[in-house]
Amino acid sequence: VPPFAERAAAAIAATGPLCVGVDPSPSLLAAWGLPDDAGGLRTFGARCIEALAGTVPALKPQVAFFERRGSAGIAVLESLLRDAKDAGLLVVADAKRGDIGSTAQAYADAWLRGPLAADAVTATPYLGLGALGPLIDAAHATGRGVLVVVASSNPEGREVQEATTRGGATVEARLLADIGELNRQGAGGAVGAVVGATRGPPAGGAGGLAAFLGAVGGLLLAPGVGAQGATPGDVAALFAGCPPGSVLPSVSRALLEGGPAGLRDAAGRLRDELARALR
C-alpha cells in the first residue's frame, strides 16, 4: 500500500489543493432546501459528491452532523464514505477522536478498517500523541492517515495549544516535532497535522512553527479558509516552507452556503486561487 502522504500528494497534484468540508448543519440544510433529517443528510452528501468529484481531490465530512441523527445519520455517513470513494475522492472523516489503549484501538477499527473506514481520520491529542499509537499503527498498515489536531483556528484553543511543555516548546510545536519524528521513525507519512489556516504567525515570531511544519512529513490539513477568515495568501504565508503537495486547505461554509447549483464552479475557482498562492 502506498503511504497516505504519497496518496494525498498525488491527488493534490492531479486535481489541485482544496478539500471541501461536508458540513450538513441545520442552517446549511435549510439553505439547500433540505429537511433536517437523515434523508436531508443523504441528499446533501450526494449533491456534494456529484458537484465535487473531479473538481477537488478530497472531501471532509464533519462526523458530528451525522452523529446528530444517531444511528440513522451514521448509516448515511457509511454510504457517503463508500460513494465518495467510488467517485475517486479521498475522504477525511473529521471525527476528532482520541482515547487510550483498547479504546484507541476501537476507534482505529471504526475509522480505518471497519464500516466507517475513510482515507484519513482526524484525532485529538489531549491524552498524548503516544496514546494515539493504535490509530497510527492501523493507518500505517492500511495506507491511511491520522491527522492530529495541533493548532486550531479558534481563539479559545490558544491557552492549551500555546502552553509550554517541560522541554520549553509550546504544546503545538512539540506535537509537530513529535509527528515529524514518528513519520521518520517508521510511520512513513501516515501521521499528518491539522493546523488552522487562520492560525497566523505564532506569538514567538513568524519562525516559531515554520521549521516544524516543514518537517512534519505528512499531510497538513488547513481548515478555516473562507468563513473563518483565512485567505489563500494567509495559507501560503503560514505554510511557506512546506513541500509541494503536503498542504491541503479546507473550506466548508463559505462554499456550501451558495447552494448546490454553483458549487462545482465556485470550488474550481477557489482551488485555482489556492494553487496559484501555494505555487
Added chain:
Amino acid sequence: VPPFAERAAAAIAATGPLCVGVDPSPSLLAAWGLPDDAGGLRTFGARCIEALAGTVPALKPQVAFFERRGSAGIAVLESLLRDAKDAGLLVVADAKRGDIGSTAQAYADAWLRGPLAADAVTATPYLGLGALGPLIDAAHATGRGVLVVVASSNPEGREVQEATTRGGATVEARLLADIGELNRQGAGGAVGAVVGATRGPPAGGAGGLAAFLGAVGGLLLAPGVGAQGATPGDVAALFAGCPPGSVLPSVSRALLEGGPAGLRDAAGRLRDELARALR
C-alpha cells in the same frame, strides 16, 4: 430540571459511589462468550444493566466500542441508553467529543438532546473550554452534564496536561479553576471533570490540584480504578477535599473480566469498599 451535579449526588447518596464502564472490547466479548458483532454488543449491554441496576448508580458506555460496528453498533447504543434509563441508572456516554461552533452544537444535539441523549457526556478540551460552550449550555438547559477530560490516567497525557499556561498554572489546574468558575457563573453544576484515579499527587506537590478539585462544583468522574491500578485508598487521597457525592470512581475491565455471573456481587463489594474509603 434539577442540575446535573444534584442529580448525580442524589444517585451516589442513594446507591453508593461507583460507576461501571460498559466496555465491550473484542477481548471482553470473547471472555463473556459473545460474538464480536452488533448482537454481541446488545447482549453485553443488556447483561450489564440486569446485573447493575440498583447495585450502582451509573453506567459509562465507552462509545468507541459501539462505533466500531458503525451504524449497527450505534443503534445498539441508542437502545442501551434507553434501557439503562428505564432501569433507573444514570448514564455517562464516554465519547470524549470536542469541536468548535456549529460542530460543538451538533455534538450537543447528538449527546444531550437527540437519539443518543445520555445524562452526561465526556468532552475533550484541546480546542479550549470556551469552545465547549454549546455543549455546556445544552447540558445546563436539560439538567444534564458535560464532563471535561482534565487529567487522564495514562502517562502519555502528562506532557500536554502539565504544560504551563500563560498565567503560570498547568493546563489541568487552569481547566479545573475555569470549570469551577463556569459552575459558579451560571452553569450551576452542569460541568464536571474527568480526573484519572491513577493521577496521584501532581509534580508540584500534593496540594497542587486539591484546592481546584474541591471547588469544581460539578461531578468528578475518576476512571482508572482496578485494572489501571488505582485503589479505593488512592481515590480517597486524591479527592480528600471534595464535597460528599461529588466523586464518582469508575471501573471497567477489573470488574467485567470476571464475566456476567458474579458481576453484581463484585460491583457491590467494590462499591462498599469505595464508600468506606470516601467516607
